[in-house]
Amino acid sequence: MKLEIFNHSLVSTSLSPNTEKDDVLLALKMIFRPRKWKQGEEISILENEFKNYFKVNEAVSFNSGRSAFLAILKSFDLKEGEEVLFQAFTCNAVVNPIMRLKLKPVFVDCDESFNIDPKDLKEKITEKSKVVIVQHTFGQPAKMDEVLKICKDNNLILIEDCAHSLGAEYKGKKVGTFGKAAFFSFGRDKVISSVFGGMAITNDSKTGKKIRNFQRSCDFPSSFWVFQQLLHPILMHYIILPAYHFPSFGKFVLNFFQIFKILSKAVDKKEKEGKLPSLFPKRLPNALAILALNQLRKLEKFNIHRERIAKVYSEGLRGRFEFQGKVDQTKRIFMRFPILVDRKKDTERILVDLRKNKVLLNDGWRKTSIVPPDTDQKKMRYIIGSCPRAEEIAKRIINLPTHINISEKEARIVIKSLLKYVS
Ligand SMILES: Cc1ncc(COP(=O)(O)O)c(C=O)c1O
Known part of the structure; x- marks a missing residue:
């Protein structure tokens, strides 16, 4: 999706960066197939591709990384007030599921790799500490040997936040396969994108069963929400990005679509205040699994x-x-x-x-x-x-x-x- 108007190109880090023409056409095609929006075989095809890619025994899809993370956390039967340690310089989407489950977020400082600092992690552990989240920030894997040792020595559950790191490796092994479970995001500016989407993976069959049962207990998002997400790459490609040729106008157009709920925002206002909206947790609708599959293959x-x-x-x-x-x-x-x-x-x-x-x-x-x-x-x-x-x-x-x-x-x-x- 190249934007060249008047011989000037727009360079942007965000604004749905992974979308190519085939993704736009696929979204357009899906708009006219509402029967395939929620249930459909592509959900399990996507899950199986993840299972095969990581060689794990369970991959469970959700409508976002934050839903997948919540599902993982829920599978551990943690008690109110128990501590989840994770790095500062993270997204509020990581903090909110922790608070939703009445667990205590404990922030750990970063090291030079912008990932969790093993030294600070050690210092922040208390008797109430139960879980460590390791985030491989911007696709740079964290110091896994050190983190794994700390988790083992202190009997802590390790979850990998792979929202930024699909395909990255540590010592020849894919990130996402080091901890008890891991989650991925297919958000609009992540490694691959279906506008919204996420996956939880695990090699632990007990944890896998619990996550799967939890997914089955979740609803699909509404048809209107699916429609909004399908519209996203189309409007981005044909209207919003061209408008961004004049950046302030582009922002105005994007805001217009969001204010009038034609498009949804990546992060809701409530989430910035520590609340998880009712959109999370939900299942991944089939239409978005189709978009995610197309991206996964690229x-x-x-x-x-x-x-x-x-x-x-x-x-x-x-x-x-x-x-x-x-x-x-x-x-x-x-x-x-x-x-x-x-x-x-x-x-x-x-x-x-x-x-x-x-x-x-x-x-x-x-x-x-x-x-x-x-x-x-x-x-x-x-x-x-x-x-x-x-x-x-x-x-x-x-x-x-x-x-x-x-x-x-x-x-x-x-x-x-x-x-x-x-x-
Ligand atoms: C590091 C990190 N973890 C988790 C998430 C949550 O993913 P999602 O937006 O799919 O809920 C995000 C993105 O928002 C993120 O950047």
Whole structure:
């Protein structure tokens, strides 16, 4: 889905970046097949493809990563007040399922890889600690040997948050297969996308059974909601992205569709205040399984492309900006290419400036420990100052696009525009 109007191209980290023409046509086709919207065979085909890809014995689909995460947490029979440890610099979609189950969120600081810091993790463990969530941020696997050892020594359940890392590996083994269970997201700007969608996987048959039973007890989202999601790639492609040629107009058009509920938002207002809306947890509707399958079959192509674009950024920006640290013996998948700007520079000003040249690099992963930045940190039970490194990353980060709709030429435009901000 290339947008070239008047010979200028729009460069954007977000705005449904994985969508290609075949995805748009598929969504269009599905609009006219309402009988296939909810139930259908593609749900189990998608689940089986996940099972085979990870060689695990259960894969259970949901309408989002947050629903899948809630289902996993529920399967462990945890008691009110027990602690779930996870890294700061995460999405509110991770915190809300924990709070919904009346568990206590405990924030752990990040290390140089923007993932959970094993040292801080050790320090935050108490007798009430029961679960550790490890997030492989932006496709960079965390220090799994250290995390696994800490979990084993302290009898903690490990869940992997693979919302950013489908296809990434640690020591030759796919992330998602290290813990008791893992979850994935097919959100609009994730590794693959069906606008909304998620998957829980596990190799533990008892846990798998519980997650499956829970999924069966969930409803499908409404037909109108499915319709909204099918409209998303179509309106994005034909109306919203062209409007973004004038960024403020594009934003106005997107807001218009969202205010009038023609499209739904990725994160509801309530979620920024610590509440999980009734849309979660729900099952994955068949129409979205069809979109996700189409994307899953392009995973290899997407990730190879991301690696190529990351190499361009790496060569063009090395020594000028700090990069996300690499963990030894990992295969990253570069869902984004994050850079850290100088402490003295204001990322907000840089982003506003770049926007004027149609370079849109605000993906919401910035400013605060719990993103998006307008999330109420207090209601997330995050104490400002408790994870200083996460806070610093959030202040200094700019995420560069690596998706399939970004060419090497456009990556060089991004590099050129960023080099202006190096002192
Ligand atoms: C790190 C991380 N975990 C979990 C989620 C939740 O996924 P979803 O949006 O599919 O609910 C997201 C995205 O929102 C995320 O970025």
